[in-house]
Amino acid sequence: MNVLIIGGGGREHALTLAIAKSESCGSIFAAPGNPGILKIARRADVKISDFLQISNFCKENQIDLVVVGPEQPLADGIADALRGMGHFVFGPSKDAAMLEVSKDFAKNIMIGAGVPTAAYKSFNSYEKNDALEYIQTMALPLVIKADGLAAGKGVIIAESMYDAEKAINSIFSGEFGSAGAKIVIEEFMTGEEASVFAICDGKDYFILPPAQDHKKIFDGERGKNTGGMGSFAPTPMITPELMTIIESKVIKPVVDFMNERGTPFIGCLYAGLMITPENEPKVVEFNVRFGDPETQTVLNVIEGDFLKLLYTAATGKIDKECVKNRKGVVATCVVLAANGYPDSYVKGDEISGINDAENVGAIVYHA
Numbered sequence: 289m290n291v292l293i294i295g296g297g298g299r300e301h302a303l304t305l306a307i308a309k310s311e312s313c314g315s316i317f318a319a320p321g322n323p324g325i326l327k328i329a330r331r332a333d334v335k336i337s338d339f340l341q342i343s344n345f346c347k348e349n350q351i352d353l354v355v356v357g358p359e360q361p362l363a364d365g366i367a368d369a370l371r372g373m374g375h376f377v378f379g380p381s382k383d384a385a386m387l388e389v390s391k392d393f394a395k396n397i398m399i400g401a402g403v404p405t406a407a408y409k410s411f412n413s414y415e416k417n418d419a420l421e422y423i424q425t426m427a428l429p430l431v432i433k434a435d436g437l438a439a440g441k442g443v444i445i446a447e448s449m450y451d452a453e454k455a456i457n458s459i460f461s462g463e464f465g466s467a468g469a470k471i472v473i474e475e476f477m478t479g480e481e482a483s484v485f486a487i488c489d490g491k492d493y494f495i496l497p498p499a500q501d502h503k504k505i506f507d508g509e510r511g512k513n514t515g516g517m518g519s520f521a522p523t524p525m526i527t528p529e530l531m532t533i534i535e536s537k538v539i540k541p542v543v544d545f546m547n548e549r550g551t552p553f554i555g556c557l558y559a560g561l562m563i564t565p566e567n568e569p570k571v572v573e574f575n576v577r578f579g580d581p582e583t584q585t586v587l588n589v590i591e592g593d594f595l596k597l598l599y600t601a602a603t604g605k606i607d608k609e610c611v612k613n614r615k616g617v618v619a620t621c622v623v624l625a626a627n628g629y630p631d632s633y634v635k636g637d638e639i640s641g642i643n644d645a646e647n648v649g650a651i652v653y654h655a
């Protein structure tokens with residue numbers, strides 16, 4: 289089977305390595321890829337936003353499956369366009385990608401499907417005064433979110449009413465552009481977070497080992513939020529019993545509800561969960577793709593034909609037997625970032641020690 293991978297981060301490097309190890313794998317192409325990915329895949333000289341060009345590339349190179357890494361092309365409708373031109377795609381349609389693209393949409397789905405999540409209310413920019421009134425009824429801290437895609441930056445945890453008002457004003461003044469045309473205000477949940485990935489074929493699913501990621505820049509959970517500084521899998525916080533509850537209260541209801549409303553979810557459904565002190569899972573957010581850097585660990589604690597799992601999901605009848613958890617194996621990923629990150633940072637620094645790391649058995653992902 290020949291595969292085209294869309295994306296060029298650490299997540300896509302991990303996806304490429306796992307696909308390359310699959311028995312069913314033929315040639316792998318990547319667009320745009322990165323130097324790590326391009327050691328194992330060939331570069332596809334296509335623009336990610338040019339769906340017709342991608343389709344032509346797929347025809348010329350007998351691509352059997354397109355795997356989409358990041359959310360933006362999914363939000364832009366890459367899966368719909370390529371499916372419409374006769375290709376198999378691992379990744380949701382534009383309508384199903386709304387689970388990540390709009391936090392208000394995701395909340396409505398959760399209410400419809402009966403999925404536990406934080407109490408909330410949504411407001412349009414013309415309802416700013418209602419929003420300012422609403423927060424007066426809420427306990428602190430409270431959480432204010434720009435509705436749309438904001439690269440993980442559109443969430444403000446307000447410790448005071450002053451901060452909450454400031455957040456509402458700045459989102460509605462355009463701090464996050466059109467992503468802030470609507471806001472979701474919700475109660476603050478306490479607990480520890482975990483990431484659960486379900487590989488979905490529209491009706492059925494297969495759940496991968498649970499992971500945790502860490503977003504603060506410094507050790508000891510200090511400093512600014514980043515795109516992710518590390519991850520580990522499987523997390524012992526999610527016991528088999530808790531995973532059964534997550535499956536029955538979160539994954540199955542969402543997959544069923546999305547299918548019933550005519551927007552079946554095909555791809556990786558990422559449930560960002562808060563495990564409350566009462567050991568109950570509540571959904572913080574949904575993403576419609578693999579997590580980064582969780583994928584770098586999750587894919588190292590499974591074995592089998594990962595490509596077959598994605599292909600059977602994309603073609604409508606997931607084979608849940610082709611992958612299984614590696615017993616007794618754990619993985620951890622540490623992200624190395626340039627000085628200054630997540631603010632503006634130095635570019636062009638040389639990275640040394642990659643061979644040394646590989647020689648002691650580490651896998652070095654390029655991001």
Ligand code: AMP
Nearest residue numbers: 406431440443474475476477560572573
């Ligand atoms: P999100 O983009 O919705 O995942 O939010 C980003 C981060 O903000 C999450 O990973 C949590 O750490 C935090 N967060 C979001 N919503 C809540 C909430 N209701 N209660 C507590 N923390 C939250």
Ligand code: GLY
Nearest residue numbers: 501516579580581
């Ligand atoms: N690790 C967080 C994310 O992928 O959104």
